[in-house]
Amino acid sequence: MAVEPDRDMDAHVRRLWRHRGATLPTPRRGPRQQLDLDEILRAGIAIADAEGLAAVSTRVVAARFGKTGMALYPYVGTKENLLALMQDHASAMPAWEDPVTGLTDGLHAWAVALFEVYLAHPWLTERPWSQATQGPNEQDWLERLLRILHRWDVPPGARPSVVTMLYATVRATAGTAAAYQRMNQQGIAEWRGQAEATMTQIPDLRQRYPLSTGLEPVTPHWQDNPRVALTNSVQLLASALGRTAG
Amino acid sequence: MAVEPDRDMDAHVRRLWRHRGATLPTPRRGPRQQLDLDEILRAGIAIADAEGLAAVSTRVVAARFGKTGMALYPYVGTKENLLALMQDHASAMPAWEDPVTGLTDGLHAWAVALFEVYLAHPWLTERPWSQATQGPNEQDWLERLLRILHRWDVPPGARPSVVTMLYATVRATAGTAAAYQRMNQQGIAEWRGQAEATMTQIPDLRQRYPLSTGLEPVTPHWQDNPRVALTNSVQLLASALGRTAG
DNA sequence: AGAAAACACTATGCAGTGCAAGGAGTAAAA
DNA sequence: TTTTACTCCTTGCACTGCATAGTGTTTTCT
Numbered sequence: 216m217a218v219e220p221d222r223d224m225d226a227h228v229r230r231l232w233r234h235r236g237a238t239l240p241t242p243r244r245g246p247r248q249q250l251d252l253d254e255i256l257r258a259g260i261a262i263a264d265a266e267g268l269a270a271v272s273t274r275v276v277a278a279r280f281g282k283t284g285m286a287l288y289p290y291v292g293t294k295e296n297l298l299a300l301m302q303d304h305a306s307a308m309p310a311w312e313d314p315v316t317g318l319t320d321g322l323h324a325w326a327v328a329l330f331e332v333y334l335a336h337p338w339l340t341e342r343p344w345s346q347a348t349q350g351p352n353e354q355d356w357l358e359r360l361l362r363i364l365h366r367w368d369v370p371p372g373a374r375p376s377v378v379t380m381l382y383a384t385v386r387a388t389a390g391t392a393a394a395y396q397r398m399n400q401q402g403i404a405e406w407r408g409q410a411e412a413t414m415t416q417i418p419d420l421r422q423r424y425p426l427s428t429g430l431e432p433v434t435p436h437w438q439d440n441p442r443v444a445l446t447n448s449v450q451l452l453a454s455a456l457g458r459t460a461g
Numbered sequence: 462m463a464v465e466p467d468r469d470m471d472a473h474v475r476r477l478w479r480h481r482g483a484t485l486p487t488p489r490r491g492p493r494q495q496l497d498l499d500e501i502l503r504a505g506i507a508i509a510d511a512e513g514l515a516a517v518s519t520r521v522v523a524a525r526f527g528k529t530g531m532a533l534y535p536y537v538g539t540k541e542n543l544l545a546l547m548q549d550h551a552s553a554m555p556a557w558e559d560p561v562t563g564l565t566d567g568l569h570a571w572a573v574a575l576f577e578v579y580l581a582h583p584w585l586t587e588r589p590w591s592q593a594t595q596g597p598n599e600q601d602w603l604e605r606l607l608r609i610l611h612r613w614d615v616p617p618g619a620r621p622s623v624v625t626m627l628y629a630t631v632r633a634t635a636g637t638a639a640a641y642q643r644m645n646q647q648g649i650a651e652w653r654g655q656a657e658a659t660m661t662q663i664p665d666l667r668q669r670y671p672l673s674t675g676l677e678p679v680t681p682h683w684q685d686n687p688r689v690a691l692t693n694s695v696q697l698l699a700s701a702l703g704r705t706a707g
Numbered sequence: 708a709g710a711a712a713a714c715a716c717t718a719t720g721c722a723g724t725g726c727a728a729g730g731a732g733t734a735a736a737a
Numbered sequence: 738t739t740t741t742a743c744t745c746c747t748t749g750c751a752c753t754g755c756a757t758a759g760t761g762t763t764t765t766c767t
Contacts, residue, residue: 237663242715243713244712245715246716248715274752274753283717286717294754294755347654376679376696379633383626384625387632407467409474426607427600430620431617450622454701490742491733532745
């Protein structure tokens with residue numbers, strides 16, 4: 216009945232915040248550690264970037280250091296923790312100047328910056344996101360967004376909605392952008408879309424779904440579609456806030 | 462160099478649209494099939510609902526029919542196809558009356574209906590979503606949404622953005638709602654949040670992140686948070702459209 | 708100084724995965 | 738009647754996360 220303070224969770228949180236004042240759960244006895252958490256995460260991220268999240272296994276990551284899979288456990292705890300640490304590590308927020316021209320530009324700069332991070336690490340879209348389980352880097356993004364909303368006097372009641380919608384939209388558009396670049400690098404020629412296959416299997420698809428099959432892409436260059444969709448969405452959202460805030 | 466018509470893809474599409482005019486790739490020779498695709502999908506969905514998507518394996522699903530894992534392959538092709546079929550099967554659109562009171566109510570009814578489906582099958586949030594790989598049930602949702610936008614004269618240029626944001630927001634809020642009900646049924650008492658652990662590890666978190674740690678929940682009953690967040694988001698979005706459309 | 712505890716890393720092994728390959732039996736087509 | 742295509746089974750492979758036990762190393766306690 217002792218109040219056990221969930222040491223695994225504490226260790227995980229301390230690893231997440233290791234560069235922000237938390238002390239790493241470093242061993243006090245036993246042999247020196249031969250690996251480094253940051254290098255482990257860099258290796259894992261490199262693998263995920265190149266071959267997808269599914270290619271990240273304890274054994275593969277450890278092999279980059281000539282070690283066995285079990286050697287990672289003192290550093291990361293569990294596989295799930297490893298992925299969470301990779302997620303936050305890859306989410307480091309770049310520096311940019313906050314536009315002074317208005318709310319729309321401010322939100323747009325934020326959204327595009329986050330979009331770029333997701334494009335650089337497409338597997339981030341496969342990871343869950345919530346405000347309750349964040350590391351410092353992810354927290355930076357949220358704080359920055361709220362600062363923009365505060366700066367432009369978005370009423371507090373509207374902020375949670377904006378946060379939810381913006382994050383969700385960035386993640387969604389980045390996800391389809393990542394899918395695009397995936398099929399780009401595997402050769403468009405041999406790629407036959409499921410959409411096309413559906414058109415031939417269901418010849419009257421256009422009649423049955425006139426509106427959804429008639430949707431026109433937002434830009435002629437379909438590669439840019441997700442980015443443009445994000446820009447338009449931000450504008451729409453900002454216009455709603457302009458109305459509320461005005 | 463023959464133009465091979467990608468038979469696996471065709472078979473998959475025909476299975477997806479099997480109840481909408483497509484002919485199932487049914488065998489013409491050999492022993493009678495002892496299983497039924499719809500029953501397989503129902504079994505898989507039941508497992509995913511009860512134990513999560515990770516618990517769905519070919520062997521476990523097949524065991525429900527006293528068969529081995531390999532027995533599923535004539536019916537679904539691959540594991541990934543099985544999951545895609547489950548996804549569409551679980552996305553069947555319920556019937557509801559389209560509100561005649563305005564765009565906001567129309568969008569809200571749509572969003573809540575989709576939200577409920579996601580709550581009934583929380584693993585849907587773990588599945589990728591894109592307009593390019595949809596089955597009939599998912600297509601129904603999109604068409605319905607576009608009909609609402611058409612009905613209330615939302616300008617065509619704004620529609621793709623609304624579609625993206627609404628889907629993304631529903632999926633995001635449903636995802637956190639699913640997380641809530643997960644920790645509800647595993648007992649709140651023993652559940653110690655990572656957020657709490659962070660607060661104790663980083664005592665000055667509130668000073669460092671005044672805005673994000675000061676975010677107030679949108680409703681006193683935190684259980685209802687996602688639903689209310691969704692409602693607010695829809696309202697915000699509709700207000701933007703009201704301005705554009707007006 | 709010496710004993711004991713706590714640690715890093717390895718080796719082994721378990722239970723599980725998707726699925727390729729091959730075989731036995733069955734039904735329809737040639 | 739023979740051939741072909743099919744269903745379902747068995748076997749087996751390569752892979753996963755990780756529990757367990759063992760070896761050697763470093764620090765702490767006596």
